[in-house]
Amino acid sequence: MPSDARLLMVDKAAVEAVLQPDQVMTAVREAFVLHSKREGRVFPVVREALSTGGIFGIKSGDVASQGLLGFKAAGFWPSNRQVGGEPHQATIMLIDPATGRPTCIIDGNAITTVRTGAAGALGLQNLARQDSTRVCVFGSGVQASIQLEFALRVLPALSEVGYVTPQRTRDDAFEARFQDRCKLVCATDPDAAVAASDVVITATPGGGALFDAQAVKPGTHLNCVGADTRGKRELPPGLLARARLFVDDREQATQIGETQWAPTTHCDELGDVFTGHITVNRKPDDITIFDMTGLALQDLTVARLIHERASATGLGASIAWPW
Missing domain, CATH: 3.30.1780.10 (ornithine cyclodeaminase, domain 1)
Incomplete structure (x- = not known):
């Protein structure tokens, strides 16, 4: 009553x-x-x-x-x-x-923290190369940490982590959290760190492009977390056109995600992979991107x-x- x-x-x-x-x-x-x-x-x-x-x-x-x-x-x-x-x-x-x-x-x-980490993990499970050994993480805060936590959980071959902070300096707390689980290096050259990685995770406030598009080598997968508002971005111009793009929600991604910067780019929704509406069929040289804006x-x-x-x-x- x-x-x-x-x-x-x-x-x-x-x-x-x-x-x-x-x-x-x-x-x-x-x-x-x-x-x-x-x-x-x-x-x-x-x-x-x-x-x-x-x-x-x-x-x-x-x-x-x-x-x-x-x-x-x-x-x-x-x-x-x-x-x-x-x-x-x-x-x-x-x-x-x-x-x-x-x-x-x-x-x-x-x-919010854990469900975003879980969404990133699902993206890695279904889009990244399962033999990936090296990951580059942009950021060392709460979201960067949870994304790496889940990445290490679902991609067992990951063993080397290069992380990039805004000041290009070490984050002792971040390193302490993961030091027993992988090899950690604070990267001072973002382009070199990206070029050396199989997986790239961007988890920053989205203030601008974090690296050059040409640094992304064939076969790389990118999980992009930071663009969640109009005007935010983490990826460089031209990269979406080179990649197979996946989003959580097509309309939302074109409004507030990385996809806002190239809204006519073809994209697939990750949920359609789970329901069998689409198949990934990843080729070794494919570049894949998961533009994560977060679903209600x-x-x-x-x-x-x-x-x-x-x-x-x-x-x-x-x-x-x-x-």
Whole structure:
């Protein structure tokens, strides 16, 4: 009854206690499949600059057959660093589609981080050469770290990592996290690092091209994370035309992803690989790119997982929410 309604609130610590990489990959893969079959809807993205210097966005969608409805309010506030805070902020709300009432509010930062890492892993599993041994990572922050974590999980042959920071200097925390799992080198020449790699991962704020297009050798796969807003880019001009391009959502990628810089480039949606609508048939010299802008359905399927696990284990705080 309305008077008995309750709202579950799941904070960061509870989310991190529940998240398991394999389960997140399963949930994210389901989101790709739902999108490919058009059984899940992705609503238009809101992504706007604020007078405070932050960027605010909303990603939302639903899966009618599962009674799944919700949104993620998120963005980037660089000034948070000045007070020791995380610049990326995200909150997810699940809503009862029958009544419009919220059922669960979840700290979205950890979900965003891990679901993006899982999406990158699915891209690597299906698009990269499985004998890849060397990876170049642009960035050494939260997203660069999770992308490398998942890359090492799904590409067992990876053993050498060249990482590039904005200052071209070592990141001790990044190296400590991975030092027992691979050989790490802080690269000072981005073009040389790209040319020496089988896989390239770009996970930066998207302030401009990170390397020269000619540095990308045949057979390379690129996972591109940082372009998620109009005007952002990480890839150099001309590279998309040389590659086979995959996206999570075609329309979204042409609006806010790398694909915005060459919107007429043919691209395939990764979910169509999972449903068999397309096949990759990768040739040894193919250059492949996965332009990752993030699907609302990924947030929702992972949030549903959190909601179910938290409810079953007593994590989170359940409060009265009568109407």
